[in-house]
Amino acid sequence: MAKNKQAENKQAQNQQAEAPKGGLFTYAPAPESPAAAGEIATSYGHFIGGEFVDSSGSEALKTVNPATEQVLAEFAQGTDEDVERAVTAARKAFTDWSALPGSERAKYLFRIARIIQERSRELAVLESIDNGKPIRETRDVDLPLVAAHFFYYAGWADKLDFAGYGANPKPLGVAGQVIPWNFPLLMLAWKIAPALATGNTVVLKPAETTPLTALRFAEICRQAGLPKGVVNIVTGDGRTGAALTAHPDVNKVAFTGSTPVGRSIARQLAGSRKKLSLELGGKAANIVFDDAPIDQAVEGIVNGIFFNQGHVCCAGSRLLVQESIQDELLDALKRRMGTLRVGDPLDKNTDIGAINSAAQLARITELSAAGEAEGAERWAPECELPGAGYWFRPTLFTGVSQAHRIAREEIFGPVLSVLTFRTPTEAVEKANNTPYGLSAGIWTEKGSRILWMANQLKAGVVWANTFNKFDPTSPFGGYKESGYGREGGRHGLEAYLDV
CATH class of the missing domain: 3.40.605.10 (Aldehyde Dehydrogenase; Chain A, domain 1)
Structure with a gap:
């Protein structure tokens, strides 16, 4: 019995030594066959x-x-x-x-x-x-x-x-x-x-x-x-x-x-x-209040901006986070972004695929460079990009002001601009400070706040504690530009x- 116990302990130690750093699991490739597309x-x-x-x-x-x-x-x-x-x-x-x-x-x-x-x-x-x-x-x-x-x-x-x-x-x-x-x-x-x-x-x-x-x-x-x-x-x-x-x-x-x-x-x-x-187009605000469930909000933020490489007109490309939870939320968001897998679109484990064209990649690259040039702080997780094709790492900018191009112009890529607010009124003013009016997201546990915000936001679609959810029975469209x-x-x- 003692020998069996020692063997089990040694096996557990070996498995622990082989585990990836940070406790993250690795995924073997799970490719879909391109032949399934037919001729x-x-x-x-x-x-x-x-x-x-x-x-x-x-x-x-x-x-x-x-x-x-x-x-x-x-x-x-x-x-x-x-x-x-x-x-x-x-x-x-x-x-x-x-x-x-x-x-x-x-x-x-x-x-x-x-x-x-x-x-x-x-x-x-x-x-x-x-x-x-x-x-x-x-x-x-x-x-x-x-x-x-x-x-x-x-x-x-x-x-x-x-x-x-x-x-x-x-x-x-x-x-x-x-x-x-x-x-x-x-x-x-x-x-x-x-x-x-x-x-x-x-x-x-x-x-x-x-x-x-x-x-x-x-x-x-x-x-x-x-x-x-x-x-x-x-x-x-x-x-x-x-x-x-x-x-x-x-x-x-x-x-x-x-x-x-x-x-x-x-x-x-x-x-x-x-x-x-x-x-x-759109430049949607994803608004996170201090009472929001952080982990749930992080998943909504990731889905809001990195779904389809950010090639989404209603993407939550502006994150408005209440000042008191900014550090906690950004730490959790960066950890989550570090787990995103960028690569072969036909791999079933891929989270972020290829940018649609060279022209779109140039547009994303140019606006991201403008964000840095205007003083915003850029962060992206380390990840190896394929040698061929059009690729861009999931990226976020902090220290963004409403005057920055990355906060005003539609990037249409996996780039998130982070701004802060202190009160619901300030959040509404910043969210509406755009020529666009397609969508918005609200993260809070207060139903009354959700209803008040939804009535104040100039957006055709407002999601509450979720983002990028579509249904054929629900109308979709925007205001302004x-x-x-x-x-x-x-x-x-x-x-x-x-x-």
Whole structure:
């Protein structure tokens, strides 16, 4: 018995000696197979009138894997003629599609939702390869929400009389939709699902750095038997998007992207009869009071700014922490940031993947350098970055004032600016001191404080003791330079109805 006890003690000592310093566990690689994404063609045209067609022009763009910088495929640069063909196809399909009973349109949306669920692994891997975000996010967040949006709006298709927009509301016609690169498939679902449910037809332009899941969605439309021309996808850069939003036979424009481009579209459509919704940039405040549960708040802060590499318009990029708990909170936050794993997006253990493009990495780098130059103190955990691809360490700045660029401008990367406050009134004033108004977060145990703060904050979405939580039944959108209009929920129907 004594010998057995000695052996157990020696084994325990050996295990303790082998344990990583600091008590942190290491994780063996858990890679997802890139082959699960299915076949990626060497080149793609447009999806118009239910068919994949060549572009009328000869210019082609390339999409690359941001984690490796390897070219994935070439795709067509959409011309004015391509946009004309797509809008014409959508206009032709509108007559029959809008005349279908809502219950019949719902069948197609339900079918699309089920196919997305069946092909979710394929779509998640393809999204991670093309976008750079971790597979655990595309698998566990993006794809379930994509399917949920189609399921949700399928349920509304035959209940539009009860949506609160009058009896027998009518669709607008052809919707021109332009989506960004940070959530390519999810933003597609946010726009296409309500448009189809309400009887509109669609011409969609995906972002020029992430077109692949939109083109794969075109295959899903054919698999679901969607009538030809109901959904059309034209690829290209901003020139193609401008041609689409300016087309005279487009009745509705929906845009998600940067504030400067949204402002340009608003000017372009001023005086026209086109309906417009804009979901633009943000500089959200994540506000932590002294009675907040520190560990829970730290997880919310990390999710608020480092989810999807900070490529989130509603990211909690400004941390407002009550002065009395600043040191305690920052110590806990730095410890947590030290555990974040940066690397291969297809590794299921990765927390922070690749920055989407070289241009975006340059933007993040430039603004971070400006933060240091203006006197803020920069901190980032030690971590080894891959040799190829576009990468940026999770970073926080302390000693930030409201005049600093990093506190005013949208960085759209994994960079957190920390400011302090003493009273709730000061917190509100600092949170609202921005041209944006998309989202905010509040961390406190007092329900009355949450309600008071939510009423004072000029933000379209306010989270309480959580952050970055989305649901298809809940509307999303902003104020001021964060745009106007709402997507999601019953409110998301209004953008596609003639009311």
